[in-house]
Amino acid sequence: MTTPILETRNLSIAFGGLRAVDDVSFSVERNRITTIIGPNGAGKSTLFNLISGALRPRSGHVLIEGVDHTAEPPYRMQAAGLARSFQITNLFFDLPVAENLRLAAQVLEPWSLALRPVSASRKALQRVDELLERFALAEKADYKAGALSHGEQRRLEVAVALACKPKVLLLDEPTQGMSHGDTQDTAALIKSLTRDATVLLIEHDIGLVMNLSDHVIVLHQGQKLAEGPPAEIRNNPAVQAAYLGHV
Template sequence: MSAVLSVNGLSVQFGALRAVHDLSFEALAGQITAVIGPNGAGKSSLFNLISGAIRPSAGTVHFDGREVTGLPPQRMLAAGLSRSFQITNLFFELPVRENLRLAAQYLEQGQGLLRSLSRSARAAQRVEELLAQFELTRNADEVAGFLSHGEQRRLEIAVALASRPRMLLLDEPTQGMSHADTRDTEVLIRRLVRQDGLSILLVEHDVDLVMDLSDHVVVMHQGQKLAEGAPAAVRANAAVQTAYFGEAH
């Protein structure tokens, strides 16, 4: 398989803090690549660098064979890369359907905001697909703020997929979820890769979930790459156990 995302020597510094330093890794197409590490390891900064929210001080990002270093989020979306956020990021006062419709207007190629809803056929079709796919049809007209936490997180993933990206960055998608909702999200993520052919880069604190779900794991510690490899090899790595779990087993 070919790399859909390549990060090479990526660095960013905030004053004296080196949030990410000389980080390199690849994420293969059609696979789930996870980034783990203790709090403050630089995972969220890495996502912000890749998605264009902040510009790196050094290094490059290549996506789908093209250098995209420092491109703003809207251009990364146009290139086929979308992301969710660690803190749920929805229009809580709007219905579920409207949250999805606003995201799906992207498919109208810049003309969606000027068209009446009845003429936004591509966006409307995508909304109905997402409502069914994410089991939100019965909640379609419910205000997003009234959904359960698990439903809100599911809706946020659906919003991120409205533009039909080729790669999705998921920032702690199971944060605050119950055990049952976490398992449902795991099934959903697997289905997005196996059935829809999506490539996923995942930041997640639930280590058991990461090890069960991922094809490849990158471990960060103090802004740098500590280790990477198959889940079993990473979990058995003594340096990872010391840095991440607090002791070597």
């Protein structure tokens, strides 16, 4: 049996009396799109924070390729092959698009180049060129990130997360606030990412979730309510009562 690329086992955290994530276990298959859905306050972003090392769980484990990385800091999780984007756009708005990407891709270079000129960072610069082309940002490489449209900023943030060539990419509502056209373009882009990485996604657009996902996990009040293929989740009475009926 193939080892899941990402696995959580009985993951839990509480804030005071609130159990924000309560005994959540699931596994993620390699080079597929797994989407986490649920009402606001269900614990989705908190779960991402536990997986990525931003929060330390009260109990439970996070494994990448069968190796326990529970509570390791984000830089160690990145070294293990995990990267993420955030619900709120998180870029260097006063720096050019290309420089945002270059800073993210610099991790591909050996430490021996740390004090060398940027021009010596050939691997990082090559990665920047690849991502500018792939994410349709080449014409705006010299624009400040803050001058991009909202849709372009969200696209750039996904590119930044992908710059370090992660095995697992966590995307927290990457289409939030986008127009319908930008949403469809981003969905196609996310689908293409599975050539290189496994995608774990938080998304509120149910139509997009059902069309894009290979596997869906439903959270409700911090607990896993259901999981399975999109069609099975859509037809699940408990999911309909707790979430889909209110979308």
